[in-house]
Amino acid sequence: MNWPVAPILLPLFTALAALFWGRPGVGRRSLVAGSAAAQLAVSLGLVCATLEGRIFVLGLGAWPARFGIVLVVDLLSALMLALSTLVALASVLYAYAESPTRAEHPLRAPLTQFLVMGINLTFCTGDLFNLFVAFEIMLIASYALLTLEADDWDIKHAFPYVGINLFGSALFLSACGLTYALFGTLNFAQIALRAAPCADDPRLWVLALLLIVVFGIKAGLFPLYYWLPNSYPTLPIPTSALFAGMLTKVGVYVLLRIFGTVLPHELAFAHTLLAVMGGATMLLAVMGAIARNFIRGILSFHILSQIGFMVLAIGLFTPLSVAACILYIIHHIVVKSSLFLIGGVAMRLNGTDDLERMGNLWKRTPWLGALFLCQALSLAGLPPLSGFWGKYLIVVAGLEQAQYALVAVSILASILTLFSMVKIWNGAFWTGSDRVPVRTSDWRWRAMTAVVAGLTCVSLAIGLGAEGVVQIAIEAAERLLDQHAYADAALGFLGKTAANPIP
Numbered sequence: 323m324n325w326p327v328a329p330i331l332l333p334l335f336t337a338l339a340a341l342f343w344g345r346p347g348v349g350r351r352s353l354v355a356g357s358a359a360a361q362l363a364v365s366l367g368l369v370c371a372t373l374e375g376r377i378f379v380l381g382l383g384a385w386p387a388r389f390g391i392v393l394v395v396d397l398l399s400a401l402m403l404a405l406s407t408l409v410a411l412a413s414v415l416y417a418y419a420e421s422p423t424r425a426e427h428p429l430r431a432p433l434t435q436f437l438v439m440g441i442n443l444t445f446c447t448g449d450l451f452n453l454f455v456a457f458e459i460m461l462i463a464s465y466a467l468l469t470l471e472a473d474d475w476d477i478k479h480a481f482p483y484v485g486i487n488l489f490g491s492a493l494f495l496s497a498c499g500l501t502y503a504l505f506g507t508l509n510f511a512q513i514a515l516r517a518a519p520c521a522d523d524p525r526l527w528v529l530a531l532l533l534i535v536v537f538g539i540k541a542g543l544f545p546l547y548y549w550l551p552n553s554y555p556t557l558p559i560p561t562s563a564l565f566a567g568m569l570t571k572v573g574v575y576v577l578l579r580i581f582g583t584v585l586p587h588e589l590a591f592a593h594t595l596l597a598v599m600g601g602a603t604m605l606l607a608v609m610g611a612i613a614r615n616f617i618r619g620i621l622s623f624h625i626l627s628q629i630g631f632m633v634l635a636i637g638l639f640t641p642l643s644v645a646a647c648i649l650y651i652i653h654h655i656v657v658k659s660s661l662f663l664i665g666g667v668a669m670r671l672n673g674t675d676d677l678e679r680m681g682n683l684w685k686r687t688p689w690l691g692a693l694f695l696c697q698a699l700s701l702a703g704l705p706p707l708s709g710f711w712g713k714y715l716i717v718v719a720g721l722e723q724a725q726y727a728l729v730a731v732s733i734l735a736s737i738l739t740l741f742s743m744v745k746i747w748n749g750a751f752w753t754g755s756d757r758v759p760v761r762t763s764d765w766r767w768r769a770m771t772a773v774v775a776g777l778t779c780v781s782l783a784i785g786l787g788a789e790g791v792v793q794i795a796i797e798a799a800e801r802l803l804d805q806h807a808y809a810d811a812a813l814g815f816l817g818k819t820a821a822n823p824i825p
Contacts, residue, residue, distance in 0.1 A: 325371075326380045326393035328364045329403050329442040332357055333410075337435035346426040351418055354431050358414045361438070362407040368400040373794070377811040379448070392509060394448035394812050397798045398648065402445040402575055405655045408780070409567040410438045412773055416663055417560035419769035420670075427471055434561065437463035444572050448812055450501055450508040453576065454494050457540070461487050464569065467561050468553060476556035483553040486546070490539035497532045504529065510584050511812035514805040521586035530592040533580055534599075541573030542626045543633060544603040550626060551610060555618035559666030562618065566625050567659030571651055574632045581636060582644060582802040597637025601728045604630025604735040611742045617665040617675040617750065620742055621658070624701065627735055628654050634728060635716045643719035645799035649792060650712030653784055657697050657709060660777035664694050667770045668750050671760050677749030681758040684751040690771055691751045693778050698747065700781055702740035708785035711792060 336357040343350045368378065378395040395403070413434070417426070440460025447453050465487075468480045502508055504525055505516045520526055539546045550570070554562050581592065607626035614620045632654070635647035667690055668683055669675040684691040700707035703714075713736060720729040761767075784791050801807065 324380055325364070325368060326378045326395045326446050327382075329361060329368075329407070330393075330439055330446060332361045332364065333435040333439040333442065337432040337439065340435065341429075341432040344428070346423045346428055346431070348423065350431070351423065354435070355411075355414050355418065357435075358407065358411040361442075362404070362411050365400065365403040365407045368395055369397075369404050372397040372400045373797070377808070379812055379814075391452050392448035392511075392812060393446045394510070394808075395446055396801055396808065396811075397794075398575075398578070398802050399445045401648070401652065401794070401798060402571075403442055405571075405652065406438065406441050406445070406568050408777075409564055409655060409659045410434070412659065412663070412777055413560040413564040416563070416666070416770055416773045417558075419766055419773060420560065420666070421766075429470060430467070430558070430561070433463050433466050433470065434564065437467065437564070439463075441568055441572055445575065448510050450510070450513070451498050454491075454498055457494065457572075458491065460569070460572065461491065464565065467565075468557060471558055472556055479552040479556050482549040486539060486549040490536055493532060493539075494536045497529065497536055500525075500529050500532065509812070510579070511809035514584050515809050517584070518586055518805070521588040526585070527589070527591065530581075530585060530589050531595075533585075534577075534592060534595060537573045537576045537580070538599065539573075540570070541577065541633065542570045542603075542629050543599045544606055544626075544630075547603065547607065547626045547629075551614075551619065551622040554622045554625070555616070559662065559669070563659045563662035563666075566621065566662050567655045570625055570629050571632075571655055574629060574636075574647070574651060577633065577636055578644065578647060578802060581639070582799075583805055583808050587639070587803070587805075593637050593639040595637070597634050597725065597728060600630045600632070600634030600637055601731045602630070603627065603633065605731050605738075608735045608738040608742065612738060612745070615677050615749075617668065617677070617746055618662070620746060621661055621665060624661075624739065624742070625658060627739065628658065628701070630735065631713065631716060631732060634732065635712075635719065638716070638719045638723055638725065640719055640722065641796070641799055641803060642715060642722070644802060645792070645796040646712055646715030646719055648798050648802075649715060649795040650709075652791065652795070653700065653708040653712050653781070656777055656781045656784065657700050660693075660774050660781065661697050661701065663770065663774045663777070664690065664697065667767050667774065668694075670764070670767050670770070671762065672750070673759060673761065675750075677746065679758070680750040681753050682760050686760040686762055687767075687771075689775075691747075693771070693774055694747065694751065696778050697781060698743035699740075700785065702743055703736045704740070706785050706788070708781050708788070708791075711785065711788045715792075 380393040382391040443456035611623035635643045672680045700709040
């Protein structure tokens with residue numbers, strides 16, 4: 323079946339078509355929006371198929387696994403594809419509602435589609451070097467988007483983003499070389515089989531640490547996260563929502579894939595390191611959010627804090643904690659993207675997102691306030707909203723392993739998250755004198771709010787239908803951790819050639 327290549331080719335062809343189309347117009351906008359909807363439909367089809375137990379495998383060019391590119395889509399990959407295409411579609415529709423065609427930069431749509439292509443390739447790839455290629459496609463597109471519409475003040479915040487990610491890419495390439503030297507292959511399935519009997523090999527420990535640094539940079543883990551909070555607020559709102567929802571979660575997904583499917587499960591030192599880094603990230607980043615006084619800045623730090631919860635769950639490394647991480651990813655992608663979009667609507671209505679110069683939004687736009695409350699309380703983890711269930715499972719998994727300090731840190735971080743969300747509520751929605759302008763005469767904010775309402779409905783469905791979503795997360799976690807089933811599907815056999823250990 324060739325379905326694994328569809329989520330890659332659709333955004334690629336869309337990007338090329340939009341690039342050669344020329345100036346933005348109704349026709350080009352319809353093409354991009356239609357393609358984004360088609361990408362979501364394909365991704366949902368893959369979710370339905372993988373829920374039935376299927377794993378889609380496509381070997382490009384019929385090359386042997388050791389040398390060729392293999393695309394593999396299992397349940398976790400399909401879920402991530404569905405989330406990325408959902409957020410991409412919301413970003414496209416929001417951007418169209420936000421501004422007329424004459425104000426749209428002609429390169430924003432093609433670059434966004436190239437970004438989505440890189441993200442989707444990350445989820446579909448079955449080998450380490452192709453993962454490197456996917457990251458480079460994604461990062462090059464993100465560099466261009468970060469600087470495309472920046473002014474002289476904002477563009478300086480792009481330098482740390484570019485610099486640290488270039489450093490991470492160099493380390494990633496080094497990790498690929500070390501992996502090939504150890505295993506004679508970069509194929510995930512073959513690595514899993516060849517590394518299984520060698521968990522005590524010090525060279526494998528070095529590789530695990532190197533991969534933690536590489537993907538810790540991509541995910542925004544402490545102490546590697548300083549590049550993110552100042553760069554994301556400089557982006558246009560639709561682009562920042564896509565960045566906030568997906569880019570760091572790509573790093574978390576790869577950590578799940580590497581430590582769940584590829585490397586031996588006995589690497590306890592690496593799991594402990596991830597748990598400690600996750601705890602430090604969630605606490606220190608939420609303190610940064612409290613210190614900020616504008617919506618995009620607060621939400622940017624919250625990206626990092628919530629990444630800490632996900633990585634803590636990976637570090638606990640039980641089937642329950644891995645399921646909690648997957649559930650939390652599903653929740654966070656939808657909630658964080660919608661919160662950035664809500665911040666964009668609020669900024670359009672008040673003319674700023676500086677909390678000291680905002681206000682009156684609840685009185686003038688109660689529906690927007692209700693949407694913000696739903697997503698803000700979900701981010702803080704209040705029941706029965708979607709954020710509660712992931713945090714609850716993480717706490718349960720932590721208590722089962724007697725990680726009381728990390729559990730306490732996660733609860734404290736949740737309380738501080740609620741405090742910072744109340745800070746936004748008080749500044750933007752609840753308070754404000756009559757002199758604070760609220761520009762409700764502009765129809766565009768209503769269309770933007772409609773897009774946010776769609777994402778909020780998805781978030782509410784996740785929370786209120788938590789039993790079914792939890793079961794899906796548990797199923798995805800079990801399949802992620804079943805290395806032999808993954809290898810059997812990806813390679814088609816479990817022979818000595820595939821399972822030779824480290825030389």
